[in-house]
Amino acid sequence: MDAFVVPQTILKHDRVNEILGADWLTQQVEAIRKATKQKAVLHPSRMSPAFGWTNHPLVSEAKKGEGSLTPLLDSLEMDLTDMGDTKLPSNIRDRLKDDHDCSKTAYELRIAAGFSRLGYQITWLTPQSQPHPEFTASSTDSNSISVECKKRDKSDGYEQGGEVFWRHLQYSLRVKMEEASLNYWVKITGRDFNLEDIDSLVAEIISVIQSNEYGQFDSSTGHYHTDYTKLSDAGESIPEEIVNMFPRGVIGIDKYTILKRNNKTMLKNPKLLRLEITDDPEHRVKGILRNLKTAARQVIEGLPNLVYLDVNIPEYEKEKEEFINYVEAVRLELTQRHRKISAVVITNIYPALTVNDYLGWRIRTELIEHPNPLVKFPKGSVFPGDDFGTQWLPGIPSVQVS
Secondary structure, X not given: OEEEEOOOOOOOOHHHHHHHOOOHHHHHHHHHHHHHHHHOOXXXXXXXXXXXXXXXXXXXXXXXXXXXXXXXXXHHXXXXXXXXXXXXXXXXXXXXXXXXXXXXXXXXXXXXXXXXXXXXXXXXXXXXXXXXXXXXXXXXXXXXXXXXXXXXXXXXXXXXXXXXXXXXXHHHHHHHHHHOOOEEEEEEEEOOOOHHHHXXXXXXXXXHHHHOOEEEEEOOOOOEEEEEXXXXXXXXXXXXHHHHOOOOOOEEXXXXXXXXXXXXXXXXXXXXXXXXXXXXXXXXXXXXXXXXXXXXXXXXXXXXXXXXXXOOOOOHHXXXXXXXXXXXXXXXXXXXXXXXXXXXXXXXXXEEEOOOOOEEEXXXXXXXXXXXXXXXXXXXXXXXXXXXXXXXXXXXXXXXXX
16 A cells, blocks of 8 residues: 555544643643753753653654644544553553653554454553563454564664764763864764774774864774864864854764853864764665564464564655565565464555645555465455555545555
8 A cells, every 4th residue: 555644633632641641741842841941051062861851752743733733643542542442551651651662652553543443352462571462353253363563663773783882982082082182073974883893993083183184084994984174273262153064964962162252152172073874774674674573473373463564764755765675575584484474564654744735644555475374364354454455544545546
């Protein structure tokens, strides 16, 4: 299925507030406003990590949307409402409040709501020591399907490794630059990151920038590329507007002392350090296959097992380039292993604007059946994302869109 859906706008999110707590979203939005005012006077290098919680997707959307243009909240409200009196998991509130887990939990609820709309009875499986799927879905003729959902983290494995690498690298590099009184903009670019490379990489960077005011080079390991430009001599200052010219669209940290001269802001001993993680579709494919492998360990023997994998690419052009790669990789994987999995539905679902500025959902799904599963689906089974274009999200057409 390939479609764009413009659902109804919901002004009141009673069911969401019932789950999260009546005032939780309001309190979090107000806390963001207060934090933003404090944040404006703080230099990034002095900001508390506590500001990180503002990345919560529902809270961020509630603040930006100001009661409208809130597709994540609207969708969650519809999903929770359409599940009616289905008993939800005991940890649902904690998971929805968690920055990292919220999107994954909402995805599980979206799939479960799809089954509910198709007339299935949902039974959520309670947290336990043994791996298990999210829920079972029982049809009116008592046939049951085991359902496991995986949503690829936008910060996939290699990106998470890059962030850990950066925390160690920037500290070591700043210390060495301060010891040598070097004031530079330095950007390191890489794809694979190894903590054992840090000492040698820092030594290389210090050696090169001590000899040249600007330039670029590849590390001796071949894993990293470094660009650099001198900002000032030791003890000297530069205008703030010069620092603001350097791009901030990558991971980074700034270090300097703020001075005021003739009503002009000057930055003394500036050091601007950046890390750019090279975009790597091959790594994303590996991430999807890791999710599939994990899901295969969470299924129920003796039942038809359906796995939903969301590739989580909220960009149309990138989706067009890469979606088929995920499909083919999963299809190949299923020809070789994971016979407990009866089928996989690959999805990519994200809020987007049309050319006419209608806010809705970009939805793409692909069903991949296992060629030789241990258990097949009952004849005539329908489920979210099947080949019949079954209506399972509000507003989804009942026919497939080519």
